[in-house]
Amino acid sequence: MRRLGRSDTVISDSQKETAGSSTDFAQLHRDLVRAVDRVCPRWMADKADDLVQVALMRVMEIQRKKGGTAEFTPFYLRRAAFSAMIDEIRRLRRRQEVSLEGGGEEDEPVAFDPAAPSPDPERASAGREVGRAIRDCLSGLVPPRRHAVTLNLQGHSVPEIGKLLGWTAKKAENLVYRGMSDLRGCLGEKGIRS
Amino acid sequence: MNQDTRELAKLRAAFTAPATAAPPPEDCPSPETIWAAVRGELPPQALREVVDHTARCAACAEDWRLAVEVDRQEAAQAAETAPGKVIVGRFGRFRQLAAAAALAAGLLVAVGVYRQAIVPSQPIYREAQQTQVRSLLPAGQPLPRQAAVLRWTPLPGAVSYDVSVSTEDLRQVATAQGQTAAEYRLPPAALSGLPAGARLLWQVDAIFPDGHHVTSPTFTTPLQ
Numbered sequence: 001m002r003r004l005g006r007s008d009t010v011i012s013d014s015q016k017e018t019a020g021s022s023t024d025f026a027q028l029h030r031d032l033v034r035a036v037d038r039v040c041p042r043w044m045a046d047k048a049d050d051l052v053q054v055a056l057m058r059v060m061e062i063q064r065k066k067g068g069t070a071e072f073t074p075f076y077l078r079r080a081a082f083s084a085m086i087d088e089i090r091r092l093r094r095r096q097e098v099s100l101e102g103g104g105e106e107d108e109p110v111a112f113d114p115a116a117p118s119p120d121p122e123r124a125s126a127g128r129e130v131g132r133a134i135r136d137c138l139s140g141l142v143p144p145r146r147h148a149v150t151l152n153l154q155g156h157s158v159p160e161i162g163k164l165l166g167w168t169a170k171k172a173e174n175l176v177y178r179g180m181s182d183l184r185g186c187l188g189e190k191g192i193r194s
Numbered sequence: 195m196n197q198d199t200r201e202l203a204k205l206r207a208a209f210t211a212p213a214t215a216a217p218p219p220e221d222c223p224s225p226e227t228i229w230a231a232v233r234g235e236l237p238p239q240a241l242r243e244v245v246d247h248t249a250r251c252a253a254c255a256e257d258w259r260l261a262v263e264v265d266r267q268e269a270a271q272a273a274e275t276a277p278g279k280v281i282v283g284r285f286g287r288f289r290q291l292a293a294a295a296a297l298a299a300g301l302l303v304a305v306g307v308y309r310q311a312i313v314p315s316q317p318i319y320r321e322a323q324q325t326q327v328r329s330l331l332p333a334g335q336p337l338p339r340q341a342a343v344l345r346w347t348p349l350p351g352a353v354s355y356d357v358s359v360s361t362e363d364l365r366q367v368a369t370a371q372g373q374t375a376a377e378y379r380l381p382p383a384a385l386s387g388l389p390a391g392a393r394l395l396w397q398v399d400a401i402f403p404d405g406h407h408v409t410s411p412t413f414t415t416p417l418q
């Protein structure tokens with residue numbers, strides 16, 4: 001079956017087809033799929049479309065139940081869709097965990113395995129090990145450095161870190177620098193060279 | 195890419211490598227909390243607690259990164275929209291700024307980093323104008339089971355249509371390829387397991403002689 005595609009606009013016949021709402025949904029759909037593709041390509045792979053579709057359908061359902069469109073703003077939509085998407089991702093993660101805990105059902109195909117779909121399982125495994133080591137090292141950092149480094153590892157720039165944590169750019173830079181240095185030292189002690 | 199950038203990229207990748215096991219959900223911040231944290235809308239202490247959690251929890255680290263990505267796309271999109279449009283961008287603080295003026299004033303400097311990263315490789319923001327297939331079903335009217343015919347506006351030049359019909363939870367109900375008319379009659383048997391009021395999602399692909407196709411929006415229609 002041709003899957004519901006990436007250029008979907010979700011429009012309900014039973015809802016007003018305002019240009020604004022359908023465009024919002026279409027845009028949102030594309031944004032969410034791209035976000036999933038970019039952030040979790042290994043374990044989402046071809047699931048992004050369906051996952052986002054489910055999330056958006058849930059948002060539409062909430063909208064329908066509420067009646068009215070008072071909150072039907074792009075801002076509200078985006079937050080609601082993000083929440084629905086994360087709920088769905090968490091549900092899938094849990095399902096995967098249960099599936100792994102269940103064991104003994106090797107004939108049954110595992111529908112969702114965040115750890116496995118990497119083309120190179122060894123590398124994926126090594127990546128997870130380094131990830132664990134990083135988390136372990138972070139727990140030993142003093143809080144301001146830990147916060148700075150965590151956000152830096154999450155992809156935030158130094159100015160963004162400063163804004164989020166209410167620091168001056170100079171302070172943020174300092175804490176990121178020192179924190180990253182601590183992290184390298186800790187990883188080095190664990191035999192991990194970056 | 196210099197040494198530092200490479201190293202940071204490697205560490206970032208490892209930090210967000212998927213965990214094998216998900217933590218108990220009750221220990222994790224809600225999606226709304228993560229969303230608010232990423233946008234700088236939480237009080238400082240609450241924000242630090244969420245950051246600390248993501249330092250320990252790979253799953254929430256991934257959720258955080260998704261929030262960042264969605265937020266950044268919103269900011270990038272806002273920067274591309276016409277002047278005067280409300281920009282609910284990074285940290286929710288850039289509002290009522292003309293995108294051009296904001297860029298000129300350097301207010302979106304932080305955004306610049308990821309704007310560069312997410313310059314679309316395809317013209318995704320303009321796709322909506324190309325989806326011209328429209329549903330011809332009367333809005334809100336339930337589809338009779340014994341005469342469940344989906345109808346849509348034909349596209350000039352299209353030689354055939356593929357149709358896919360699913361339930362709301364995306365279970366396949368029926369598909370059809372190569373329909374030459376701009377309508378599709380659903381087999382009653384395909385609908386037999388569906389309760390009254392079930393909503394059908396349906397989508398049409400218009401196929402052109404050169405092989406390209408135009409995909410419709412996904413329409414939803416209640417079943418009688």
Ligand SMILES: [Zn+2]
Nearest residue numbers: 217222251254
């Ligand atoms: Zn968590």
